[in-house]
Amino acid sequence: MSLGSIRVHDLLRAARARRASDVHFGGLERPALRVDGRLVGGDAAPIDDAAARDFLTETLVPEQLARLDARGTADGGAAPGAAGSPYRVHAYRHAGGVRVAVRLLAERIPSLDQLGLPAAVASLAARGAGLVLFTGPTGSGKTTALAALIDRINRTAERTICTIEDPVEYVHVPARSLITQCEIGRDVADFDEALRGFLRADPDVILVGEMRDRATMEAALTAAETGHLVFATLHTNDAAQTVDRIIDAFPPEAHAQVRSQLAAVLAAIVALRLVPRRDGAGRRAAAEILIGTDAVRALIREGKTHMLRNTIVTGRASGMQTLETHLCELVVRGEVTLADAQAVSSRPAEVRAFERSAS
Structure with a gap:
């Protein structure tokens, strides 16, 4: 495994430890993580094009790499390995370089x-x-x-x-x-x-x-x-x-x-x-x-x-x-907050009305 790919896998392991669902890297910016639906900045150093390319070369099959070069985007995935569990990769060209979005998947299929x-x-x-x-x-x-x-x-x-x-x-x-x-x-x-x-x-x-x-x-x-x-x-x-x-x-x-x-x-x-x-x-x-x-x-x-x-x-x-009925049930059971339930609904007033009537 190349040094650049090792850096990326270290990043993915650290992101998983923070319960991140997605990791974004490439270019001059520091990597960013999505944790519980919110994008947060990471503390790792930027992953340059060479390191990103090393990672993609070891993750994508040749046909997928060829698509990235020819059409500007490519998708691929990896089974459990150096990063500790499976993940999905989307690579895309940006400002003459490459950026990568990695979706971290569960180690086992949940029931x-x-x-x-x-x-x-x-x-x-x-x-x-x-x-x-x-x-x-x-x-x-x-x-x-x-x-x-x-x-x-x-x-x-x-x-x-x-x-x-x-x-x-x-x-x-x-x-x-x-x-x-x-x-x-x-x-x-x-x-x-x-x-x-x-x-x-x-x-x-x-x-x-x-x-x-x-x-x-x-x-x-x-x-x-x-x-x-x-x-x-x-x-x-x-x-x-x-x-x-x-x-x-x-x-x-x-x-x-x-x-x-x-x-x-x-x-x-x-x-x-x-x-x-x-x-x-x-x-x-x-x-x-x-x-x-x-x-x-x-x-x-x-x-x-x-x-x-x-x-x-x-x-x-x-x-x-309805989605609002299920959201209200989760609020009443104390699994989620009313504010978070309303944030994912296109009918937040209904969630409030259901929540009041249920309580």
């Missing part, structure tokens, strides 16, 4: 119980088919929640599981299931091509790391229609926005057909946020959950997505809940 997600989320692992979408902004816990679900399936059922990720973050060891994990740029060219290819690989479960474009969305809908359980992520804020994002990705003349397809296959939408714990011990997930009931399917087919939230509010018996 669904450890994540504290509602029972309705765990029940999705037992579904035989359908489309399950995890949404939320970057860094909201989508990848970790999906890894926990795949781990639950792996440990409890005999299924063929195929994942398409950019990059592979959590590495699954086959238990009762057969698992194939493919990485964009290393194993396959893109999500759409890989997803269509997997349909011929006798899969039971398919995980799509991100539905980035219309072609991938179309392939995911087709996979769910043909009897597979498909998990995927989108960078949307709530259930209604997620439905609209998928439909709007297609031309207007196809909207009616896509609404019908989505209504037929949608099993659930789980919109996540991470909230700092009151005791300072990191963050925990809060979730909005939409379940694909008959009422939900009818609203999607009819294009009445603005009414989905009302259905979530009245659908507690089916496992549905």
